[in-house]
Amino acid sequence: MATILSISSQVVYGAVGNTASAFAMERLGHEVWEVPTTLLAHHPGYGKPEGVKLAPDLIVGLIRSLDERGWLTRCDAVFSGYLAEADQADAVAEAVDRVKAANPDALYLCDPIVGDGTEPYVSREVETAQAVLARSADIVTPNWFEFCRLAGETPADIRAAIPLARKLGPKLVVITSAPAPEGRVSSVAVEAKRAYRAETAFHGEANGKAMPKGTGDLFAAVFLARLLNGINTPQALARAAASTAALVKSSVEAGRAELALAHDQAMLSEPGLLPNIEIIG
Numbered sequence: 272m273a274t275i276l277s278i279s280s281q282v283v284y285g286a287v288g289n290t291a292s293a294f295a296m297e298r299l300g301h302e303v304w305e306v307p308t309t310l311l312a313h314h315p316g317y318g319k320p321e322g323v324k325l326a327p328d329l330i331v332g333l334i335r336s337l338d339e340r341g342w343l344t345r346c347d348a349v350f351s352g353y354l355a356e357a358d359q360a361d362a363v364a365e366a367v368d369r370v371k372a373a374n375p376d377a378l379y380l381c382d383p384i385v386g387d388g389t390e391p392y393v394s395r396e397v398e399t400a401q402a403v404l405a406r407s408a409d410i411v412t413p414n415w416f417e418f419c420r421l422a423g424e425t426p427a428d429i430r431a432a433i434p435l436a437r438k439l440g441p442k443l444v445v446i447t448s449a450p451a452p453e454g455r456v457s458s459v460a461v462e463a464k465r466a467y468r469a470e471t472a473f474h475g476e477a478n479g480k481a482m483p484k485g486t487g488d489l490f491a492a493v494f495l496a497r498l499l500n501g502i503n504t505p506q507a508l509a510r511a512a513a514s515t516a517a518l519v520k521s522s523v524e525a526g527r528a529e530l531a532l533a534h535d536q537a538m539l540s541e542p543g544l545l546p547n548i549e550i551i552g
Contacts, residue, residue, distance in 0.1 A: 273499040274302045274345045276370060278330065278363055279352030279382075279488070281307035285314050286530040287485035288353055292492035294532050295514075296350075298539045299496035304346070306333055306366075309355045314484050324355040330362035334369060343373035350495055351404060352382045352488060354393070360400035364407070378498070381408035381441075382491040385417045387448070406440035410498075412491040414448040429459055429468065433552040436461040443504065447490050456516070458490070459551070460508045466552035467505045471516035474523045483522045483530045490515045493539060505548040513542035 275296055280288030293303040308330070311322030337343055349370050351363045370377045383401040386392045393401075402421055405411045411421075418432065419425045421439060426432040429449050436444040444461045449468075451457035456473045459466060474482075493514050497507035517538040522531050532539075 272300050272302060273347035274304065275348045275350055275495070275499070276304045276306065276334070276343075276346050276366060277350040277352075277492075278306045278308060278366060279350070280309045280311065280355070281305065282311050282313055282320075284312060284529075285484070286489075286532050287314050288488055291485040291488045291530060291532060292350065292352065294536075295489055295492040295539055296496045298532075298536050299493065299500065301496055301499060304337070306330055308353055308359050316484060325359070327356075327358045327362040330359060331365055334362075334366045338369050338373065341373075343370050346370045346374055346377055348378040348380065348495060348499060350380050350382070350492065352491070353384045354397050354400060357394070357396035357400040360397075360404050363404055367407075378409045378495070379407075380410040380412065380491060380495045381405045382412045382487065383417055383421065384487070385413075385420055387414055387416055387487070389416075391420070408441045410443045410445065410495070411439065411441045412445045412447065412487070412494065414487055415446060415450065416448075418444075418446045418449075429457060430551060432459070433461055433466045436466075437463065445491075445494060445508065447487060458508060458512045460504050461552070462504060465504075465550060467508055468549045468551045469505075469508050469512040469546040470549075471512050471546050472520070474516065474520045481523075481528060483519060483528060485530050486515055486519060489518065489530060489532075509545045509548050510542060513545050514539050517542045 289305045312320040381404045383405040422435040446459045449457040494511035521535045
């Protein structure tokens with residue numbers, strides 16, 4: 272069992288941000304310390320929610336308190352996701368510094384949440400702050416849109432993205448929602464000497480039903496949890512892709528607007544048939 276400090280958004284209703292990622296990492300056997308960047312009634316896709324942003328000083332104070340009691344020596348990884356304002360990135364960076372000072376072997380995974388379409392849904396300042404965090408991380412997990420923003424260009428295909436990924440800074444770049452044949456979705460993991468691709472069926476808008484929110488949060492959480500379980504990059508990629516696809520399929524077929532994590536939690540540990548892993552670079 273590993274211990275993970277998870278800094279991201281949190282909702283009362285639904286399964287996005289920490290509400291999704293912490294559950295997944297716990298279900299896969301890890302202890303998760305949750306620090307919200309925002310606390311919202313629900314995902315903004317339902318309309319403007321009631322809620323609050325956590326001040327950066329409060330985030331720093333929460334983590335400092337853990338450090339003062341010596342607990343950060345037990346922390347094996349930091350997971351960061353949604354930022355509500357750019358100054359929160361400084362709090363995340365301080366958290367990473369504190370954890371790595373207490374445990375130099377700790378990993379930092381940054382899920383640089385910016386958007387998933389043609390325009391960012393965060394401010395330019397937040398996007399810049401996420402880029403700084405991403406470049407300092409051990410692992411970064413952008414979707415294709417976010418990867419292109421980080422890289423500063425849109426590659427012609429996934430193979431053309433590999434050298435760009437290796438220039439970003441992190442030792443491991445995992446790109447989700449990457450280009451794939453119609454009806455499929457690709458996830459790609461790029462290391463210094465190898466790049467791997469996993470393809471799964473696409474479920475959602477293609478059959479007229481809405482894609483549940485939180486799939487990126489879920490994928491990143493399962494991927495990190497699997498690495499901390501001691502398996503290698505291609506197998507972590509396969510299991511994260513399989514679990515995410517299985518949960519999306521189940522949720523869409525049941526007509527749910529949210530990932531049914533509690534109902535279908537067995538799919539996190541036993542996702543069924545794993546996708547083949549292709550070495551692409």
